[in-house]
Amino acid sequence: MHTPTTLFDKIWDAHVVKHAEGHPDAxxxxxxxxxxxxxxxxxxxxxxRGIGVxxxxxxxxxxxxxxPTKDQHLPIKEALxxxxxxxxRKNCADFGIELYDLGHPFQGIVHIIGPELGLTLxxxxxxxxxxxxxxxxxxxxxxxxxxxxxxxxxxATQCIxxxxxxxxxISINGKLGKGVTSKDIILYxxxxxxxxxxxxxxxxxxxxxxxxxxxxxxMTICNMSIEMGARGGLIAPDETTFDYIRGRRFAPQGEAxxxxxxxxxxxxxxxxxxxxxxxxxxxxxxxxxxTYGTNPGMGIGISHHVPNLSEIPESExxxxxxxxxxxxxxxxxxxxxxxxxxxxxxxxxNARIEDLRQVAEFVxxxxxxxxVEVWIVPGSVQVANQAKAEGLDKVFAEAGFxxxxxxxxxxxxxxxxxxxxxxxxxxxxxxxxxxxxGPQSRTFLASPLTAAVAAVTGKVQDVxxxx
Amino acid sequence: xxxxxxxxxxxxxxxxPIENIDTDQIIPARFLKxxxxxxxxxxxxxxxxxxxxxxxKADFVLNNPTxxxxxxxxxxxxxxxxxxxxxxxxxIHDYGFKVVISSFFADIFKNNALxxxxxxxxxxxxxxxxxxxxxxxDPHTPITVDLANQTITLAxxxxxxxxxxxxxxxxxxxxxxxxxxxLSLKEEINRFDLxxx
Ligand code: SF4
Numbered sequence: 065m066h067t068p069t070t071l072f073d074k075i076w077d078a079h080v081v082k083h084a085e086g087h088p089d090a091x092x093x094x095x096x097x098x099x100x101x102x103x104x105x106x107x108x109x110x111x112x113r114g115i116g117v118x119x120x121x122x123x124x125x126x127x128x129x130x131x132p133t134k135d136q137h138l139p140i141k142e143a144l145x146x147x148x149x150x151x152x153r154k155n156c157a158d159f160g161i162e163l164y165d166l167g168h169p170f171q172g173i174v175h176i177i178g179p180e181l182g183l184t185l186x187x188x189x190x191x192x193x194x195x196x197x198x199x200x201x202x203x204x205x206x207x208x209x210x211x212x213x214x215x216x217x218x219x220a221t222q223c224i225x226x227x228x229x230x231x232x233x234i235s236i237n238g239k240l241g242k243g244v245t246s247k248d249i250i251l252y253x254x255x256x257x258x259x260x261x262x263x264x265x266x267x268x269x270x271x272x273x274x275x276x277x278x279x280x281x282x283m284t285i286c287n288m289s290i291e292m293g294a295r296g297g298l299i300a301p302d303e304t305t306f307d308y309i310r311g312r313r314f315a316p317q318g319e320a321x322x323x324x325x326x327x328x329x330x331x332x333x334x335x336x337x338x339x340x341x342x343x344x345x346x347x348x349x350x351x352x353x354x355t356y357g358t359n360p361g362m363g364i365g366i367s368h369h370v371p372n373l374s375e376i377p378e379s380e381x382x383x384x385x386x387x388x389x390x391x392x393x394x395x396x397x398x399x400x401x402x403x404x405x406x407x408x409x410x411x412x413x414n415a416r417i418e419d420l421r422q423v424a425e426f427v428x429x430x431x432x433x434x435x436v437e438v439w440i441v442p443g444s445v446q447v448a449n450q451a452k453a454e455g456l457d458k459v460f461a462e463a464g465f466x467x468x469x470x471x472x473x474x475x476x477x478x479x480x481x482x483x484x485x486x487x488x489x490x491x492x493x494x495x496x497x498x499x500x501x502g503p504q505s506r507t508f509l510a511s512p513l514t515a516a517v518a519a520v521t522g523k524v525q526d527v528x529x530x531x
Numbered sequence: 532x533x534x535x536x537x538x539x540x541x542x543x544x545x546x547x548p549i550e551n552i553d554t555d556q557i558i559p560a561r562f563l564k565x566x567x568x569x570x571x572x573x574x575x576x577x578x579x580x581x582x583x584x585x586x587x588k589a590d591f592v593l594n595n596p597t598x599x600x601x602x603x604x605x606x607x608x609x610x611x612x613x614x615x616x617x618x619x620x621x622x623i624h625d626y627g628f629k630v631v632i633s634s635f636f637a638d639i640f641k642n643n644a645l646x647x648x649x650x651x652x653x654x655x656x657x658x659x660x661x662x663x664x665x666x667x668x669d670p671h672t673p674i675t676v677d678l679a680n681q682t683i684t685l686a687x688x689x690x691x692x693x694x695x696x697x698x699x700x701x702x703x704x705x706x707x708x709x710x711x712x713x714l715s716l717k718e719e720i721n722r723f724d725l726x727x728x
Binding site for chain 2: 079082094104105129144148151209211221227293383386476478497499
């Protein structure tokens with residue numbers, strides 16, 4: 065008899081080139097994305113071994129992490145950054161890999177361009193030298209981040225050696241409240257299970273709340289799977305998925321597409337399949353969320369207060385106190401009303417067109433608060449162009465927001481887009497680690513809507529009072 | 532392609548009893564601009580180690596001369612979470628650490644460390660506390676990490692075994708890397724490549 069199987073197992077098992085006792089599985093990789101920061105040493109490795117890329121058509125490159133977000137048409141000013149991007153150009157040219165370089169209409173944050181170009185498809189295995197590769201899982205595939213040695217493995221052999229992780233299912237059911245978005249769902253989940261609670265697992269997100277979400281919103285959830293330690297997260301594909309993919313540049317077209325959809329429809333977890341861990345969440349319990357600490361698990365519903373010392377387990381007190389001291393916050397305080405200095409709307413978590421539309425809809429006809437700097441960094445050239453076509457650029461300009469060129473920007477503070485020491489930033493990105501957005505910067509992670517309200521009022525707010 | 536190997540080490544350890552140390556602390560993004568694997572050790576724990584004006588922070592463990600010779604890093608639970616940057620493992624290796632001991636490691640970091648020939652040895656919370664206690668009592672106390680027997684032994688005789696998968700253990704002890712193994716599967720991979728076109 066056929067044993068009920070999880071979607072994760074189905075896709076994994078279909079990609080195992082070799083399974084040997086005591087060995088990790090050799091897993092075939094359908095699609096590989098690379099960028100300028102984590103690939104140069106991998107290409108060096110190939111040169112040292114005197115080998116080429118196994119199948120160049122399965123790897124796509126872009127420059128995103130270390131690029132300026134102003135005047136992208138000019139040569140990069142900073143010497144080391146310029147060298148890194150030039151190295152990517154040379155490596156792609158030498159090895160024959162397609163590169164969406166600065167100035168190319170397909171350039172953008174790697175996890176934004178894969179889906180929008182139809183390179184990311186259901187049923188695939190996808191890797192990239194970046195932990196937020198989990199984003200692609202929203203299409204019903206196995207996608208996870210890897211290190212540079214593994215990038216070299218994939219370039220050389222189109223395979224990666226991995227032990228199969230355990231499986232977790234998180235089911236979210238019920239209707240989301242006013243002002244609550246997919247970013248709030250994932251921040252809520254992480255706050256419940258902690259920044260390491262899903263380490264060793266691959267997560268499937270299920271339930272009717274997930275089904276009701278757009279692809280953009282699903283990507284936001286899968287994107288942050290890594291922030292609870294999970295290697296990746298996936299969502300079974302459905303009509304919403306197929307509608308998104310239809311007609312995309314590199315997706316199957318016409319009859320081939322219809323045939324592919326027939327196969328994709330079979331990609332779901334069987335009734336009765338078992339997971340190593342199951343979690344049920346009621347969507348009605350979720351409020352607009354905000355983080356107060358220095359890892360993404362340190363988040364609260366906006367009506368709650370920063371935990372008191374008495375609410376923290378003894379063993380975690382030292383880390384907790386250190387974290388609050390870094391953030392300049394007190395135990396027990398409320399965050400509503402807290403003045404902020406910067407608002408960053410961007411990153412692979414929330415820089416898709418839907419995010420920009422949501423911000424623009426709220427901001428239209430309003431002005432940013434005095435003393436707040438607001439940066440909007442679209443996730444890709446295509447997102448930027450779409451925003452212009454819809455006139456969102458004018459809304460942002462009138463509000464006093466700065467609309468920049470696509471890239472990772474202040475999400476990781478690698479280029480000059482840094483939040484200054486001691487300043488508070490409401491950010492739509494995914495990490496609030498110490499110094500993540502610049503040395504001594506202080507990050508409040510939140511949804512694009514919460515960020516938009518903060519931009520206009522200059523404070524952390526409960527968006528439910530504004531929408 | 533063989534690199535280095537790891538079998539057994541007796542050395543002193545630098546204690547970093549902080550939980551959830553993420554890879555942005557190990558090596559901040561602004562130091563990821565190099566295109567080679569070398570030199571990242573200079574910026575290991577950069578923002579904990581140096582002030583904004585690049586002067587060393589006297590109270591940070593790596594600036595304490597007592598720990599100059601340490602080859603083992605002992606850190607709090609959930610070490611290496613966050614970004615997949617292998618540069619974090621390179622920085623630890625380049626600085627001179629051969630082993631990181633913690634009571635929990637993030638997945639990607641663990642793989643990256645193993646691929647960099649840095650041994651991530653996971654011990655119980657209780658044993659981790661014993662190690663911190665031993666270093667506290669004597670900063671020069673030697674710790675022995677024996678990969679063949681998968682044990683960690685303190686000078687006072689306390690010891691605990693740690694898990695590591697057999698494949699990676701063989702790789703570390705013999706200097707093998709994954710690409711050598713995968714290249715031997717070329718025929719099978721070719722068949723997959725065609726079937727998944
Ligand atoms: S936007 Fe941020 S999280 Fe996403 S790929 Fe870029 S640096 Fe990584």
